[in-house]
Amino acid sequence: MIDPFGRHISYLRVSVTDRCDFRCVYCMAEDMTFLPKAEILSLEELDRACSAFIRKGVKKLRLTGGEPLVRRNIMSLVRALGRHLKTGDLDELTLTTNGSQLERYAAELKEVGVRRLNVSLDTLDPTKFTAITRWGKLDQVIAGIEAAKRAGLEVKINAVALKGVNDDEFDDLVAWCGERDYDLTLIEVMPMGEIGGEARLEQYLPLSLVRASLNRRWTLDETDYRTGGPARYYVVRETGKRVGLITPMTHNFCESCNRVRLTCTGTLYMCLGQHDSADLRAPLRASESDALLEAAIDEAIARKPKGHDFIIDRRHQRPAVTRHMSVTGG
Numbered sequence: 048m049i050d051p052f053g054r055h056i057s058y059l060r061v062s063v064t065d066r067c068d069f070r071c072v073y074c075m076a077e078d079m080t081f082l083p084k085a086e087i088l089s090l091e092e093l094d095r096a097c098s099a100f101i102r103k104g105v106k107k108l109r110l111t112g113g114e115p116l117v118r119r120n121i122m123s124l125v126r127a128l129g130r131h132l133k134t135g136d137l138d139e140l141t142l143t144t145n146g147s148q149l150e151r152y153a154a155e156l157k158e159v160g161v162r163r164l165n166v167s168l169d170t171l172d173p174t175k176f177t178a179i180t181r182w183g184k185l186d187q188v189i190a191g192i193e194a195a196k197r198a199g200l201e202v203k204i205n206a207v208a209l210k211g212v213n214d215d216e217f218d219d220l221v222a223w224c225g226e227r228d229y230d231l232t233l234i235e236v237m238p239m240g241e242i243g244g245e246a247r248l249e250q251y252l253p254l255s256l257v258r259a260s261l262n263r264r265w266t267l268d269e270t271d272y273r274t275g276g277p278a279r280y281y282v283v284r285e286t287g288k289r290v291g292l293i294t295p296m297t298h299n300f301c302e303s304c305n306r307v308r309l310t311c312t313g314t315l316y317m318c319l320g321q322h323d324s325a326d327l328r329a330p331l332r333a334s335e336s337d338a339l340l341e342a343a344i345d346e347a348i349a350r351k352p353k354g355h356d357f358i359i360d361r362r363h364q365r366p367a368v369t370r371h372m373s374v375t376g377g
């Protein structure tokens with residue numbers, strides 16, 4: 048699949064559910080209304096859609112959400128998708144998770160072919176953790192991360208940088224990850240979805256400031272390491288582990304975008320930061336053959352936009368994109 052700007056589309060992110068057992072303050076409102084079941088693709092439909100993308104050249108598949116591991120029977124989908132790893136049609140199957148269910152699933156994930164996981168963890172302070180996630184327990188997540196490590200999964204920690212919330216903790220996170228052999232990625236908060244009380248302007252912390260503060264304690268060596276994602280990586284000389292910075296707000300990373308995103312309702316977003324989308328549920332449900340589905344995918348890729356235009360400032364208090372990250376999948 049090649050888009051109008053000559054970019055090869057080889058990475059699909061799939062949000063398998065809009066539900067989550069946490070309510071992170073920057074991601075969701077506390078009283079979210081979730082989608083009715085009829086609108087959600089069944090696990091078999093998700094498998095059909097993913098398999099069509101793999102036939103068309105997707106090499107890397109990431110399951111996300113909402114929280115992917117709270118979807119009932121999710122392991123049957125992960126196991127089914129694992130068959131594409133065995134044939135070599137897919138290079139990598141991975142997940143982004145909040146870690147709350149990893150104690151239960153880590154060993155099985157490894158067994159079906161998952162090698163790496165991204166686990167979201169914004170703070171190492173139990174009280175702050177519950178304040179940020181509203182419903183989460185830090186102990187449970189740490190136990191999940193440890194279970195993943197024991198199972199032989201490579202863990203990368205993702206932390207969203209939040210002004211006045213975890214901006215005193217980045218050194219601790221770098222040290223903690225270094226001691227445990229995890230890479231760390233810091234993410235700028237993006238203006239997605241109405242989130243209630245907290246204003247974006249209050250949360251937004253440019254990573255240029257974070258980098259300057261990390262430089263005081265750590266030696267960050269530039270590297271051209273890429274994971275196929277938008278992070279720019281540095282190696283922390285003192286720990287040997289990588290720190291990635293994802294800066295959608297201060298650095299436009301769209302030129303090398305190789306990805307599209309499918310929601311649990313079968314809506315395909317060709318850009319995280321744009322409204323334009325394609326409905327894949329209707330062609331999926333219209334016939335048992337995949338011909339309509341494949342035609343809809345081709346049509347969508349042909350209109351992948353050049354890039355996004357996120358702005359957070361005093362004149363733009365509304366979210367740039369009204370859907371929540373939990374809908375499109377982070």
Ligand code: SAM
Pocket residue numbers: 067071073074111112113114115143144145146165166167205206207234235236237238239372373376377
């Ligand atoms: N539940 C899983 C998790 O916690 O990783 C997967 C879904 S979550 C939406 C994926 C990632 O998006 C998380 O790392 C989360 O912190 C991040 N995220 C959510 N809302 C965001 C926002 N407005 N700006 C930046 N990152 C956000």
